[in-house]
Amino acid sequence: MVLPSRAENVAVVRQALAGAIEVLGLNESRLLDINTAVSEACNNVVVHAYEGGEGPLEIYLCVQDSELEVVVEDDGVGIRPRAPEPGLEVQGLGLSLIQTLSDRVEFLGGISQGTEVRMAFSLNGESESWAREKAAATEVREPPGELVIGVTAGPLAAPVLGRVIAMLAARADFSLEGISEAQLVTDSLAANVPRVIVGSKIQLGIDMPPDELVVRVGPLQEGGAHKIMDATPLAELPPVLERLTKEHRVEGSPDGEILSLTIVNPH
Numbered sequence: 001m002v003l004p005s006r007a008e009n010v011a012v013v014r015q016a017l018a019g020a021i022e023v024l025g026l027n028e029s030r031l032l033d034i035n036t037a038v039s040e041a042c043n044n045v046v047v048h049a050y051e052g053g054e055g056p057l058e059i060y061l062c063v064q065d066s067e068l069e070v071v072v073e074d075d076g077v078g079i080r081p082r083a084p085e086p087g088l089e090v091q092g093l094g095l096s097l098i099q100t101l102s103d104r105v106e107f108l109g110g111i112s113q114g115t116e117v118r119m120a121f122s123l124n125g126e127s128e129s130w131a132r133e134k135a136a137a138t139e140v141r142e143p144p145g146e147l148v149i150g151v152t153a154g155p156l157a158a159p160v161l162g163r164v165i166a167m168l169a170a171r172a173d174f175s176l177e178g179i180s181e182a183q184l185v186t187d188s189l190a191a192n193v194p195r196v197i198v199g200s201k202i203q204l205g206i207d208m209p210p211d212e213l214v215v216r217v218g219p220l221q222e223g224g225a226h227k228i229m230d231a232t233p234l235a236e237l238p239p240v241l242e243r244l245t246k247e248h249r250v251e252g253s254p255d256g257e258i259l260s261l262t263i264v265n266p267h
Contacts (some may be wrong), residue, residue: 005057017145019159037101040094041072049076053165108259143216161186178265196224
């Protein structure tokens with residue numbers, strides 16, 4: 001996920017994490033630990049990385065056999081927090097809290113090189129060798145959007161995308177019905193995009209103009225956008241995306257088609 005380093009966007013990151021952790025079946029206590037540690041790392045970016053301005057906040061999540069690894073990155077001035085001396089609290093950095101809640105944590109980067117915070121959380125109480133290589137870079141270019149999220153096709157896609165779009169719809173003052181319909185849109189994308197995507201990830205670029213959400217998905221294989229739009233859960237119903245979006249169009253990109261959907265609050 002890549003999004004602007006604004007304080008309100010930390011809640012969007014928490015929702016995405018909650019969707020993933022829900023699938024993993026971890027208990028509420030473990031979810032709280034992970035969310036708190038990751039929130040502290042994200043808050044560091046918001047407060048310190050861009051010296052009062054804003055820039056990209058990037059979050060990577062990798063589920064392994066015995067660990068969940070979360071990486072928080074920025075392109076800012078470079079935060080190099082040091083372990084606190086006994087009895088000395090490091091104000092604003094939350095380093096000691098992140099260290100307490102994570103099974104392993106590492107800070108990388110340098111002055112003018114940005115900062116990378118890598119946190120590992122054991123899924124079963126036994127932490128094996130930590131894979132130090134971050135998840136592979138995006139295989140293809142992501143669709144444009146203020147917020148970009150990519151989820152590997154599979155069981156994580158629907159809950160992660162659904163929680164993120166619900167948070168954004170609520171922020172746009174959608175009604176409960178509107179929030180539910182926005183989630184149905186991402187559920188349909190999670191179910192139907194994997195058969196026509198280029199690469200292995202379902203990638204969304206999301207913009208938030210007043211009272212709307214513009215969701216771009218892709219890149220897709222040629223003709224893939226129309227296949228997604230034509231999908232319907234029941235033969236007697238019109239296609240889901242046609243019913244639940246105000247507008248749709250197919251855009252081009254160097255890697256394939258981009259399907260752009262405009263979601264509005266129903267009246």
